[in-house]
Amino acid sequence: TDKHRWWKEAVVYQVYPASFLDTNGDGWGDVPGITAKLDHLKTLGVDVIWVSPIYKSPQADMGYDIADYEDIDPIYGTLADVDYLIKEIKKRDMKLVMDLVVNHTSDQHDWFIDSRSSKESSKRDWYIWKPAKYDKDGNRQPPNNWAQILGEANSAWTWDEKSGEYYLSLFTPEQPDLNWESPAVREAVHHVLRFWLDRGASGFRMDVINLISKVQSFPDAETTVPNNKYQPGHKHFANGPRLHEFLKDINREVLSKYDTITVGEMPFVRDEDEIIRVVGAESGELNMIFAFDIVDIDNVPGDFKYTLYPWDARDLKRIVNRLQRLMLERDGWNSLFIENHDQPRSISRYTDDSDQWRDYGARLLCLMQTTLAGTLYVYQGEEIGMRNVPESWGKEEYKDIESINFFKKYEQMYPGDEEKLAYGRKIMQRKARDNARTPVQWDTSAHAGFTSASSTPWMRVNDDYKDINVARQFSDPNVITSVFAFWKRALANRKQHKDIFVYGDFGLIDAEHEKVVAYKRWSADEAVVVVLNLSGKEIEWKGIGSLKVKKWWAGNYDEKDLGEKAKEGTIVLRPWEGLIGG
Ligand code: TEU
Ligand code: CA
Numbered sequence: 001t002d003k004h005r006w007w008k009e010a011v012v013y014q015v016y017p018a019s020f021l022d023t024n025g026d027g028w029g030d031v032p033g034i035t036a037k038l039d040h041l042k043t044l045g046v047d048v049i050w051v052s053p054i055y056k057s058p059q060a061d062m063g064y065d066i067a068d069y070e071d072i073d074p075i076y077g078t079l080a081d082v083d084y085l086i087k088e089i090k091k092r093d094m095k096l097v098m099d100l101v102v103n104h105t106s107d108q109h110d111w112f113i114d115s116r117s118s119k120e121s122s123k124r125d126w127y128i129w130k131p132a133k134y135d136k137d138g139n140r141q142p143p144n145n146w147a148q149i150l151g152e153a154n155s156a157w158t159w160d161e162k163s164g165e166y167y168l169s170l171f172t173p174e175q176p177d178l179n180w181e182s183p184a185v186r187e188a189v190h191h192v193l194r195f196w197l198d199r200g201a202s203g204f205r206m207d208v209i210n211l212i213s214k215v216q217s218f219p220d221a222e223t224t225v226p227n228n229k230y231q232p233g234h235k236h237f238a239n240g241p242r243l244h245e246f247l248k249d250i251n252r253e254v255l256s257k258y259d260t261i262t263v264g265e266m267p268f269v270r271d272e273d274e275i276i277r278v279v280g281a282e283s284g285e286l287n288m289i290f291a292f293d294i295v296d297i298d299n300v301p302g303d304f305k306y307t308l309y310p311w312d313a314r315d316l317k318r319i320v321n322r323l324q325r326l327m328l329e330r331d332g333w334n335s336l337f338i339e340n341h342d343q344p345r346s347i348s349r350y351t352d353d354s355d356q357w358r359d360y361g362a363r364l365l366c367l368m369q370t371t372l373a374g375t376l377y378v379y380q381g382e383e384i385g386m387r388n389v390p391e392s393w394g395k396e397e398y399k400d401i402e403s404i405n406f407f408k409k410y411e412q413m414y415p416g417d418e419e420k421l422a423y424g425r426k427i428m429q430r431k432a433r434d435n436a437r438t439p440v441q442w443d444t445s446a447h448a449g450f451t452s453a454s455s456t457p458w459m460r461v462n463d464d465y466k467d468i469n470v471a472r473q474f475s476d477p478n479v480i481t482s483v484f485a486f487w488k489r490a491l492a493n494r495k496q497h498k499d500i501f502v503y504g505d506f507g508l509i510d511a512e513h514e515k516v517v518a519y520k521r522w523s524a525d526e527a528v529v530v531v532l533n534l535s536g537k538e539i540e541w542k543g544i545g546s547l548k549v550k551k552w553w554a555g556n557y558d559e560k561d562l563g564e565k566a567k568e569g570t571i572v573l574r575p576w577e578g579l580i581g582g
Contacts, residue, residue: 007261010047016341019439022451031077045491050097060174065106069192086200095202103208104175128168145220146233151405180212193254203261210266213240224302238268247285262286279332288333293319313534324506334374344435348388360576362483363556367578370490385483388435403432438462443471499523510543528582533573549581
């Protein structure tokens, strides 16, 4: 119990504010919309609410381009609205986590406007400026070959005509990277953290925090994507030379003076020592990270993210086992997530989102997420089984800058090649970030109740809202007809048996099976078995062997039949069937 912490047991719910609930009829979700639904979240079993960026922003990347860290964007409301949100959250014994985006700012932030004004600006070194290179024909070239992350056809460097230099902009030109080598930048970031903690926030989700320290020689990246002029450069900026020093500073100067929850988004890095250096109990850096292993499972290795790669249950087991064991053996801490605003919907990605199977998939994934060790993150809409946008949607429905850049790149690469272009659309329907960003489906009224009937939502509502919506599920206590009720019960179980589910040990069962994910969780005095059929096929599973389950106590099919399930020998698992027993 000396290892128990409130932030380990917490259920965190991510709100993507633009798509949560619009209260003033302008088509954009807003802060009062979050306040209005706190009882929905409390009923579900949520403890902490993480809100994606609501700061002042030109919205080039939906608020991940911040123009003022200490003010709210008018489309979302005012600082007073946030103060009221915090008050109402605390009233319900919940906490607020802010999204801290400090690898870069907006190009409209005063700091950058000043920095780009001239080479002599006192803030010139707050960003990363470099002179041009010239090729043998005398053409101007960026300082190195790094690709822009949200638009791979482009350079990560943006030319500034007026001051005659390039600045680094890893995500888009509208998101210049801060220069963390400057002590003044680090001090300014510490100020932002204090500002929000003093206002009542309880912690931060730190956007791409592992990218803040770049290798200062800015070397070219090796070529891993043959058909692209620019290359993934992350070897030279992910978990760079001074990352741990900068994180320790933040902890010592700010976090250690408050009681916080911190989760650092950490793409590209798989190295176990690097992970433990950040999240180890003694590290003095962050509580936990978002590791990308599971959400990168269907990317072609070494290539960019918008590719399709076949995977099966064995890959998933390898990842889950590795992260579960790593944290147990080396006293670190996991975060559990399979959805967020950057990922497609989980039932579409990992199970079968057809009308027949979608809810089985939603419940199956819920069984997995709520029975693993770590702090659990639920993304808005996951609790009602929302799914990807339909295949019939054209590219004009996709609003994300990364999707727009992807469509553009495909059209440039394959002009007139209908087959290739159709394949590009298929990739987007499977993997675009837009899939997670359609408005929350509250009820069967116009626009799913997300906004008033007479207004136009900023992004199209998924056509399936008459079937999949909160109203239908919220008042239905039946865990088989309501995905919401299933999640609610699962979260309550997890808390009730936290010694097993949150803190307990973990061991895979039948690791080599191609379709079944099965594991044991145990504490000093209790053990449970979780069995998940990750396929649409019926399976006779022998992995149960000598486990001698006494009782199956929950499943994602009608639970009246649980008593008839085999408890040893061979057990028949129906398509997408999941079971917990002990
Ligand atoms: O995402 C960073 C990131 O690396 C990915 O999740 C990204 O969406 C994708 O994989 C790129 O191919 C964070 C935010 O979550 C994302 O919304 C922002 O766009 C990005 O940082 C920049 O702030
Ligand atoms: Ca609004």
